[in-house]
Amino acid sequence: MSVTAKEPEKIRIQKNFDQIAWMAMRYSGVLLIPLAFGHMILQDVVVGVHQITTDYAVERMATLGWKLYDIFLLAFAFGHGMNGVRQVFRDYIHNPRSFRIVSSILFVVWLVISVIGAITLLAINPAMGR
Amino acid sequence: MSNLKTTLTGYTGYRGREGHWAFLLHRITGLGVVLFLAIHILDTSFVYFAPQLYDEVLKVYRSTLFGIGEVVLVFCLFYHGVNGIRIAYLDLLAPKAWTIEKTRRSAYLVLVITLVLWVPSAGYMIYNLLRHNFGMFGG
Numbered sequence: 001m002s003v004t005a006k007e008p009e010k011i012r013i014q015k016n017f018d019q020i021a022w023m024a025m026r027y028s029g030v031l032l033i034p035l036a037f038g039h040m041i042l043q044d045v046v047v048g049v050h051q052i053t054t055d056y057a058v059e060r061m062a063t064l065g066w067k068l069y070d071i072f073l074l075a076f077a078f079g080h081g082m083n084g085v086r087q088v089f090r091d092y093i094h095n096p097r098s099f100r101i102v103s104s105i106l107f108v109v110w111l112v113i114s115v116i117g118a119i120t121l122l123a124i125n126p127a128m129g130r
Numbered sequence: 131m132s133n134l135k136t137t138l139t140g141y142t143g144y145r146g147r148e149g150h151w152a153f154l155l156h157r158i159t160g161l162g163v164v165l166f167l168a169i170h171i172l173d174t175s176f177v178y179f180a181p182q183l184y185d186e187v188l189k190v191y192r193s194t195l196f197g198i199g200e201v202v203l204v205f206c207l208f209y210h211g212v213n214g215i216r217i218a219y220l221d222l223l224a225p226k227a228w229t230i231e232k233t234r235r236s237a238y239l240v241l242v243i244t245l246v247l248w249v250p251s252a253g254y255m256i257y258n259l260l261r262h263n264f265g266m267f268g269g
Binding site for chain 2: 116128
């Protein structure tokens with residue numbers, strides 16, 4: 001019998017949201033290594049919270065390069081994080097209806113906080129400083 | 131409630147060793163980081179929505195309690211990131227290496243890399259905390 005020698009058959013499955021999310025978690029995670037590590041090492045370790053002032057924050061977020069950096073960080077980090085929370089809930093909520101409700105709540109929380117962050121990043125301009 | 135009990139006994143009773151500990155650490159550090167991130171996005175929005183309140187936010191961030199929390203946060207993000215690279219590498223590039231022996235070794239490697247990144251960072255942050263909050267090293 002040559003059962004073991006047989007190559008596994010490749011089958012195509014219709015991609016659903018969670019398959020895309022699974023991939024997105026890995027790709028966004030890799031992207032977040034330079035983005036999130038860079039942000040944290042610079043602000044928490046190198047600069048340090050004692051050197052950060054409102055003027056420093058305004059000046060930084062008004063700079064185009066940092067604005068773009070922060071927009072990417074906001075989009076990828078918080079999306080990655082909230083989908084992670086959703087995956088944790090999935091492990092404990094087995095009722096599909098309950099899980100849909102929890103997912104919807106998490107989606108709204110994600111959207112509201114992301115919009116608040118995006119407004120902040122987009123609205124801050126150099127004139128606000130002093 | 132019985133669900134929570136099952137979860138906790140499952141977490142402590144399951145003897146998957148390194149792979150299991152890595153899973154738990156990944157989950158706890160991830161939840162810690164995303165909780166901080168939500169707070170951090172909202173407090174940073176004060177810079178635009180209520181600049182006069184942002185000074186109060188900074189005062190909280192400079193407190194000793196938050197300073198210690200910050201050192202823990204840095205560990206969480208470093209661990210979650212380094213272990214995340216391990217997961218992405220194994221899932222996307224080397225799925226055949228998802229064996230007990232190999233993942234046990236890579237779980238230790240992740241911990242070593244995390245400590246190499248975290249110990250100097252934590253040392254420098256604690257130095258700054260002692261300098262600013264306790265007047266040590268010449269204040």
